[in-house]
Amino acid sequence: MLKHGPVSYKEDLVSFLIPARNEGRNIQACLESLLDQACPRFEILVLDDHSSDDTAERVQALARFDSRIRYIRGKKLPENWTGKNWACHQLGQQAKGDILIFTDADNRYTRVAGIKTVGWIRKLNLDMFSAFPQQHTLTLAEKLVIPSVYMTVYCYLPLWLTCLLPFPSLAAANGQWIAFTREAYEKLGGHEAAKNQIVEDTWLARFAKKNHMKVLTSPGTGVVYGHMYHQWTDIWQGFSKNLFGLMDYQTIPFCILLGWMLIGYVCPYVFVFHPFWIKAAGSAVVLNIAIRSILVLKYKDSWITILLHPLAILLTIVIGLNSIRVFKYGKLKWKDRIINYTK
Numbered sequence: 001m002l003k004h005g006p007v008s009y010k011e012d013l014v015s016f017l018i019p020a021r022n023e024g025r026n027i028q029a030c031l032e033s034l035l036d037q038a039c040p041r042f043e044i045l046v047l048d049d050h051s052s053d054d055t056a057e058r059v060q061a062l063a064r065f066d067s068r069i070r071y072i073r074g075k076k077l078p079e080n081w082t083g084k085n086w087a088c089h090q091l092g093q094q095a096k097g098d099i100l101i102f103t104d105a106d107n108r109y110t111r112v113a114g115i116k117t118v119g120w121i122r123k124l125n126l127d128m129f130s131a132f133p134q135q136h137t138l139t140l141a142e143k144l145v146i147p148s149v150y151m152t153v154y155c156y157l158p159l160w161l162t163c164l165l166p167f168p169s170l171a172a173a174n175g176q177w178i179a180f181t182r183e184a185y186e187k188l189g190g191h192e193a194a195k196n197q198i199v200e201d202t203w204l205a206r207f208a209k210k211n212h213m214k215v216l217t218s219p220g221t222g223v224v225y226g227h228m229y230h231q232w233t234d235i236w237q238g239f240s241k242n243l244f245g246l247m248d249y250q251t252i253p254f255c256i257l258l259g260w261m262l263i264g265y266v267c268p269y270v271f272v273f274h275p276f277w278i279k280a281a282g283s284a285v286v287l288n289i290a291i292r293s294i295l296v297l298k299y300k301d302s303w304i305t306i307l308l309h310p311l312a313i314l315l316t317i318v319i320g321l322n323s324i325r326v327f328k329y330g331k332l333k334w335k336d337r338i339i340n341y342t343k
Helices: 027-035 055-063 083-094 113-124 140-156 182-188 190-194 200-210 232-246 251-271 278-299 309-329
Strands: 014-020 042-048 069-073 099-103 107-109 128-132 177-181 215-219 224-226 332-334 337-339
Touching (some): 014 027, 014 083, 027 042, 027 055, 027 107, 042 083, 055 069, 083 099, 083 190, 113 128, 113 215, 140 232, 140 251, 140 309, 177 182, 182 200, 190 200, 200 215, 232 332, 278 309
Parallel strands (some): 014 099, 042 069
Antiparallel strands (some): 099 177, 107 224, 128 177, 332 337
């Protein structure tokens, strides 16, 4: 885990890079926690991606009092680029750091987030490092769906495999906290290589492995905190945008995964009331409770996920099916932009 990482004593210049679009309610707290980082040398670049709120004013106000913050006004979005990838590309071009850490405006950090990320990179000679933030959830929908999505990652892709095995299929990353050495980022072609990818973080991890680079993904529990979605519509649209892409838009494997989630995680709670299935289903229910309990203890999920586990999985499956639908037949609006899906 990120919090167990070593501390790097090499004084790399670290660039914290934040693409921000309408993040006025988040950006100040994000920047204040980054300014408290223990890294000996760092800069913070914030790109205002054509915000219509007070994002720019808030960043500029902080930048006037601390020269480590640099405000960048984003350029017009070109064709065939997604908005976030274009913003990250501009940030990467202006960053001066030896280590580039891309993060989101709705994140918060402990003092060691940066220095331990650099520590893992230098100790293991990594080209790319990513962490899944500990998610802050408030509404019932957040408490049910977000841990269920994370559960599929933690249960079906042991994260240490991302480093030990070279196969691109065994790759995951989270764009809320994703770091590169400058050499690796430039060798990959930066975010320009992923300019039209919707799930650019996992795509970049797979692309790095294809280029024989060393990648590690870790839980960021207790070090990096995120609050990715605030209400049901955000959850529905956000995961509909991303879930299918996590399986590289492969319909059959993704449907098999959804089917297994239905059979393994939901059906036992129904069949446990049938006399013929009660023993097998009861054992499966106990196993489900055990899995959820471990995740709650290890990753600080809400205890509600144990009590309402079948409902949480059903909601996740429905969003997964919608993710297939919007990719194959529709468009999706995100951050006031229409996303056209192209593989």
